[in-house]
Amino acid sequence: MSEVPPPAVTYFEPPPSPAELPSRLASPFDPSPPHPLARRAAEELQSLLRRRDVAKDAGLDAPGGGKMFGVLVVASDDGRIGYLRAFSGMLGGRWHVEGFAPPLFDPIARDTFWPTGQEELRALELRHADPKGRDEVEHLRAERSRQLWRQLTDSYVLPNARGERQSLTALFEPEAPPGGAGDCAAPKLFAWAYQHRLRPLALAEFWWGAPPVTGRWLAGGYYPACQSKCGRVLPYMLEGLDVDPAPPGSTGPVPLEEPRLVFEDAWLLVVDKPHGLPSSPGRHAKQRDSVLARFQQRSPSKLSVVFALEAEASGLLLLAKDEETQAALRRQFARREADLRHVAWLDGSVAGDHGSIELPLRTTMDGHRVDAVHGKRAVSEWRVTERTGTRTRVTLLSRTRLAHQLQVHTAHPLGLGAPIVGDALYGREDTRLLLHAESLTFTHPRTGERLTFESRPPF
Numbered sequence: 001m002s003e004v005p006p007p008a009v010t011y012f013e014p015p016p017s018p019a020e021l022p023s024r025l026a027s028p029f030d031p032s033p034p035h036p037l038a039r040r041a042a043e044e045l046q047s048l049l050r051r052r053d054v055a056k057d058a059g060l061d062a063p064g065g066g067k068m069f070g071v072l073v074v075a076s077d078d079g080r081i082g083y084l085r086a087f088s089g090m091l092g093g094r095w096h097v098e099g100f101a102p103p104l105f106d107p108i109a110r111d112t113f114w115p116t117g118q119e120e121l122r123a124l125e126l127r128h129a130d131p132k133g134r135d136e137v138e139h140l141r142a143e144r145s146r147q148l149w150r151q152l153t154d155s156y157v158l159p160n161a162r163g164e165r166q167s168l169t170a171l172f173e174p175e176a177p178p179g180g181a182g183d184c185a186a187p188k189l190f191a192w193a194y195q196h197r198l199r200p201l202a203l204a205e206f207w208w209g210a211p212p213v214t215g216r217w218l219a220g221g222y223y224p225a226c227q228s229k230c231g232r233v234l235p236y237m238l239e240g241l242d243v244d245p246a247p248p249g250s251t252g253p254v255p256l257e258e259p260r261l262v263f264e265d266a267w268l269l270v271v272d273k274p275h276g277l278p279s280s281p282g283r284h285a286k287q288r289d290s291v292l293a294r295f296q297q298r299s300p301s302k303l304s305v306v307f308a309l310e311a312e313a314s315g316l317l318l319l320a321k322d323e324e325t326q327a328a329l330r331r332q333f334a335r336r337e338a339d340l341r342h343v344a345w346l347d348g349s350v351a352g353d354h355g356s357i358e359l360p361l362r363t364t365m366d367g368h369r370v371d372a373v374h375g376k377r378a379v380s381e382w383r384v385t386e387r388t389g390t391r392t393r394v395t396l397l398s399r400t401r402l403a404h405q406l407q408v409h410t411a412h413p414l415g416l417g418a419p420i421v422g423d424a425l426y427g428r429e430d431t432r433l434l435l436h437a438e439s440l441t442f443t444h445p446r447t448g449e450r451l452t453f454e455s456r457p458p459f
Contacts, residue, residue, distance in 0.1 A: 008099045009074065009198070010044065011082035012037075021081070022073075022202050024242040028186050028225040028234050031247070034204035039222075041071040041083035042204045046220065049208055058092035060209025066219065067091065070185030070205040074198035081201070084192055086185040101192035104168075104182045105155040117148040149176060156182045158233060159194045161240030171232055175289075181229045190237045200241060228424045259291045262316065262453055267446050268329070269295065269303070269319040272455050275432050279308035279317055291317055306330060307340070307401045312422070315437025316340065316455050328445035333401060338442035342396040343385075343457050345434040346410055347427055348418030350392045354383040357409040357416070361402050368404040370412055378402045380409045382416065392418060395438075406435065434459050 022035050034042065048054075049069075055061045068088040075081055086101040095103045124140055153176070156168035168177045185205055193200050205225065207217035217223060225234055235246075257274035264270075273279065273291050280292040296303050301321035306329045309317055318340075320326035332338035360375030361368045369375075379399040386393035394416075396406050404425070411419035411426035419427025421434040436457040443450050 009076070009082040009084060010041070011080050012040070016081055021075075024244060025200055025202065025238075027244045027246040028203055028205075028230070028238075029227070029246040030244065031224045034222055035073070035202035037073045037081075038071060038083075038202035038204035041073055041202075042069075042206050042222070044083075045069060045071055045085055046206070046208065054091075055209045058209075062210060066207055066209030066211055066217065068185055068205055068217070068223070069208050070189055070203065072186075072189035072193060072200055073202040074193050074200055076199075077197055084189050084198070086188040086192070088184045089180070101185075101188040104157060104187060104191055105152075110152070110155055113151055114148070117144070117151070120144055121148070146176075153177045153181075157191075158182065158187065158237055159191055160237050161194060161200075163194075164239070166236065168233075171236055178229055181233055184225065184230055184233075186225050186230060187233050187237060190234075226424060227429060259294060259317075261295075262455070263451075267321050267325045267444075269321070270440065270453050271295065271317045271319060273309055273314055273317045273437075275312055275314040275458075278311040280305050292319065295319065307333065308403075309437055310404070310407070310433065310435065312433035313342075313435040313437065314458065315342070315435075316440040316453055317437070318440060318442070325445050329442060332442050332445075336399060339397060339439070340437055340441075341439040342398075342406060343436050343438045344394055344396060344406070344410065345421045345459065346392045346394060346416060346418035347421045347423075348390070348392065349387065350384055350394065350416050350418055352384070354381075356381050357414075359409055359412060359414055361405060361408055363403070368402070368408050370408065370414065376400075376402060378405050378409065380406060380415075382410075391421065432459075 016037060020037060022037070026032070026035060033039070055066075058067075059065045060067055070086045070088075072084045072086075073081065074084060084101055085099060087097070091097050091100070095107045121144060124144065150169055153169040153172075154167050156177075157165055158168060158171060159165050168182050171177070172181070186203060189203065190200060192198075204222055206220060206222050208219055211218055257277070259274060259277065260272040262270040262272050271291055278290040281290050292303055292305055299321070303319050303321060304323070304326050306318040306320055306326055309315060318329060320329060329338065333340070357380045359370045359378060360372055361378045362371035362375040377400060381397040381399060383395050384392055385395055394410075396410070398405055407420055407423050407426045409415040411417075411423065421427070422430035422432050423435075424433075436455070436459070438455050438457055439452065441450070441452045
């Protein structure tokens with residue numbers, strides 16, 4: 001483990017009186033305003049960020065370049081009251097910045113395997129472009145990606161107030177941790193406090209710099225911890241502390257509905273998928289609960305998903321019972337001989353009534369981004385079906401089938417400029433992602449029959 005500097009505690013001057021201290025730590029998931037001491041610490045950090053012009057130096061003022069910062073008010077063993085500072089992810093391309101809490105992994109140790117692993121994946125990506133041996137290369141790439149991701153998440157060490165420690169991998173098993181889990185400001189702050197015998201008293205996290213392209217966060221605004229990345233991390237790290245209970249529904253697993261079988265024959269299945277249940281286990285967690293895993297348990301055939309739906313979306317999902325059927329169905333979608341129509345509510349108003357979006361997409365560690373140079377071609381068609389004061393209901397057709405395509409195309413300013421309601425990655429969290437695959441049409445590869453299936457949206 002690389003040597004780490006002592007904690008950069010900023011002590012309050014003048015020190016707060018005992019009456020100003022919180023009785024116990026508020027839940028990080030509580031959207032209420034932060035405790036006055038946490039707000040005082042945050043305002044001091046904001047003043048520092050302005051004086052040092054950190055936003056400009058780190059590119060935070062660039063469009064969509066802002067970042068979440070956090071402060072944790074702490075008490076030392078001798079009773080002094082101060083606070084720690086942290087940022088989410090990296091700041092100016094660096095994990096370690098003087099005066100801020102470090103990451104939960106050792107960057108030096110990570111550099112011994114991560115760059116090499118990424119080069120191996122890029123080499124396999126180039127081989128994948130050659131149709132010869134594509135299935136074998138796809139298997140190798142998926143397996144290497146799983147190994148690399150587990151190696152990465154194994155390197156994150158999460159402590160709690162009881163003195164226990166657990167890896168990020170173990171905390172999420174049998175699922176794979178989502179990208180960015182453990183990199184938010186709050187986990188860094190609690191880990192740094194525990195390491196140096198500092199007692200956490202109050203937390204505040206705020207956005208600084210330009211807002212995201214979706215406008216989800218505003219500079220200087222205070223926000224609770226997110227469920228998607230910290231929903232499992234923070235409850236474990238807070239064990240052993242006196243903490244207010246989290247608001248109902250803000251943490252913990254949500255019971256998943258059972259997928260409904262719509263159609264089945266000797267070659268394929270059509271399933272109505274509930275939101276929250278992944279289509280397939282995914283590369284990084286072969287044993288993860290999913291539609292594919294549930295139906296595979298009762299089928300003698302080796303099932304495969306023709307095209308996956310996002311885990312938080314719901315609606316019609318097509319599964320094949322053999323490779324030939326899967327390939328034939330995928331060709332129909334590629335040639336626009338088959339359609340999967342989605343319905344969605346968008347958070348905002350949309351100019352125009354219908355159109356087509358063509359924005360190339362590139363996969364990154366924290367999602368998918370528009371990239372005119374390195375991105376893959378992505379085309380989506382849209383039509384407005386209803387408008388309210390703050391939302392727009394649309395139907396969407398993906399003419400290409402890339403992950404997160406509809407989310408990025410709706411949210412991006414060059415697309416519709418309005419994220420799907422409940423999109424925690426490109427918009428803002430809600431009770432669920434309001435995206436549903438409502439209509440599926442294709443020609444049966446074996447019988448030649450033209451089939452159409454419908455699923456009524458639950459919203």
